[in-house]
Amino acid sequence: MATSRHVETERKYDVADSATLPVDRPDLGYVVGPVTQLRLEAVYFDTPALDLHRRGITLRRRTGGDDEGWHVKVPRGRDEKTEIRHPLGRATKVVPAKVVDPVRAIVRDRALVPVATLTTNRTTYTLTDRDEAVATLCDDQVSSRWLLTDHDHDHDGPDDHEGPDDPDTPNWREWELEVVEGRSPRPVLASIEPFLLDSGARRSDHRSKLGRVVAHHGRERPQERPRRATKPAPAADVGELLRTRLVRQISALHEQDAALRSGSPDGVHRMRIATRRLRSALTTAKPLFTQPPDALRQELRWLGQVLGPARDAQVIREHLEAALDAQPRELVLGPVRSRLRLELLHEQRQGLAVAREALDSTRYYRLLDALDALTADLSLAAASHPKARSVLADLVKRDAKRLQRAVKAVAEGDPDRHDVAMHEARKKAKRLRYAAELATPAGGRRAKKLARRAKAVQQALGHHHDTVVARQRLRQLGAQAFLNGENGFTFGLLLGLERLRAEHTEDEFQQAWKHLPRPRTAARWVSRT
Structure with missing residues (x-):
């Protein structure tokens, strides 16, 4: 059998x-x-x-x-x-x-x-x-x-x-x-x-x-028995909402651990998402803890970094192969496809090997133990706050302000660091999105709407970051092709197309940013159903 x-x-x-x-x-x-x-x-x-x-x-x-x-x-x-x-x-x-x-x-x-x-x-x-x-x-x-x-x-x-x-x-x-x-x-x-x-x-x-x-x-x-992720009531206190969020993401982490070990192509990606959501929830809720779980957040950061290389190589390989498929045959000069697969598939496999090794490490197992211990005894200064929406509104407002400052840095910062500033804004948008998701059970449909709009900003900035990574890799691949006596024309063509795509993602970001409420409004969306 x-x-x-x-x-x-x-x-x-x-x-x-x-x-x-x-x-x-x-x-x-x-x-x-x-x-x-x-x-x-x-x-x-x-x-x-x-x-x-x-x-x-x-x-x-x-x-x-x-x-x-x-x-x-x-x-x-x-x-x-x-x-x-x-x-x-x-x-x-x-x-x-x-x-x-x-x-x-x-x-x-x-x-x-x-x-x-x-x-x-x-x-x-x-x-x-x-x-x-x-x-x-x-x-x-x-x-x-x-x-x-x-x-x-x-x-x-x-x-x-x-x-x-x-x-x-x-x-x-x-x-x-x-x-x-x-x-x-x-x-x-x-x-x-x-x-x-x-x-x-x-x-x-x-x-x-x-x-x-x-x-x-x-x-x-x-x-x-471990706490299960049940849907909290709208009037639930902050502690219950946070615990539910954590338990749900811990369950996702366990599920994707199994998927990664079984060889699922989406296992690394989904496991990294669960890791980021856990870390973001702890970061957003940090002011509520009697003793902030900084060590646990750092361990989650480590896990995200371990999972990153395999996922990044997978994303860039799939993206560049799709871009290559869209080109006329006469513009594909040399062994472009084989070089893409040779280099990036090798990186992806190396990244998966590193991730698998980490998942069998004592450090990872103790991280899982720490997550269980946290949800079993969640000590929050505001755990019995009578108005969860008010507490969550303050947290959302704080994260919205961070995103606003990051977007301002994109517009007013050093042009040579524009890509870095866009990436920082992306991380802040993601944090706001996850904060809004945390608030959704209490904040209702408007909190859910805020999460969707923050996600749109995050995705636009993510598309821009993809072009940054793609351009870096295309320069490296083109240089390697030249050193091997191959024709580098197609790599240059793809790099030029990525520059155009970057401009489109800037427009996409600006449109998404226009529809995202500013900090005070974002807080009101969460505090009022």
Whole structure:
């Protein structure tokens, strides 16, 4: 079995031993297809502190059935999980690195140990409609064994123990209703669930079989669960708004960590965005902290810098290749395309290697620990402020003033430093945009409008910066082509086109700047819904 990924949509139901699965009901509306019986043996792995379980994630090695292997399940909705499957391989007690990659941002450098074994005797009924599978109903008899001991909390390496002899292990029966991937889940669930409930079932309190075992052994402590990013109420205080923003971006950071490790072309870009948003939120909210998290902001800056080279090389390569594609064939002289790919693809790969190395470093893992600690205990001087909009308006006004000064420096500064001034203005526009996004739950549609307009300014300035980088690289590539005895004409042509593009981006910036409210107005947009 090759590595695969799919979306699993299922619901679990608690049932008594005497309950009868309603597969013979004539009014069920589906034809019962093949019935299979399986014996599934699964070993669940987690950190001694159950970090994966606390986030609703399961990692197991399962034998039996047609999908035996290593399985990682990550929640993505109320009834949905992303399931990543890997072949069994030879490893039994140590989780392979490839299996851990999707959850490495959670596990970090902590040990993964066996925490429980589950044996499931399963009878599976396939429900069909017009000869097509719609859902599967599973009648499971489950027995379990708890392996985690108090010793594991101080254990740093893989554990070879077989677990305690605990006679008080939960054995239970449950039903699972899983929608076939590709089918619309809601109507299928809505049409079948009433029959299950009429047969004495009730929705399970546990989202996974492991969750039931964890709760049985007293390890399910809700107060220890990491805070989830829920939508705050408009009247929420500043602390709640900031925490929600941070938790959401930390989740994005974890998600893009997995994407980068899997080779996703957008992983670096999106991870850098999450990093910047986190750093910007902490910078904007700095006056509110009893003790500003300056060290954490510096570590986020480091992470952004580590991710930068790979993304920058990718952007410039794609941009220059597109510009080259737009030229008539007679104007492309020499091995221009191969030189672009040779130089820039090499830089991109080098940058990715550096980024991957950083993601496996102790420094990165401690950064993730620090982010968790911050959201768990967010100490703000204004955390109980009765008017969040007023506090946020002051923060937005401050960032808007910074952008205004930066734009003034663009107009009045040294012409030789014009490009540098434009880049500084871009960073200030981005910070204002993120500040407005932070304020949106309290400020409503006008705060959202402010974020959109700040984004337009940021993007125009970003397009200008792209031309600056492109011109620098084209000069270097043209010089290298000349030294190698190649024709540098096309590089000069592209450089000239980038100069014209830079002029257009200046106009784009001026238009966007005209529509951005000045500091006092920006503050009013946030303070009044």
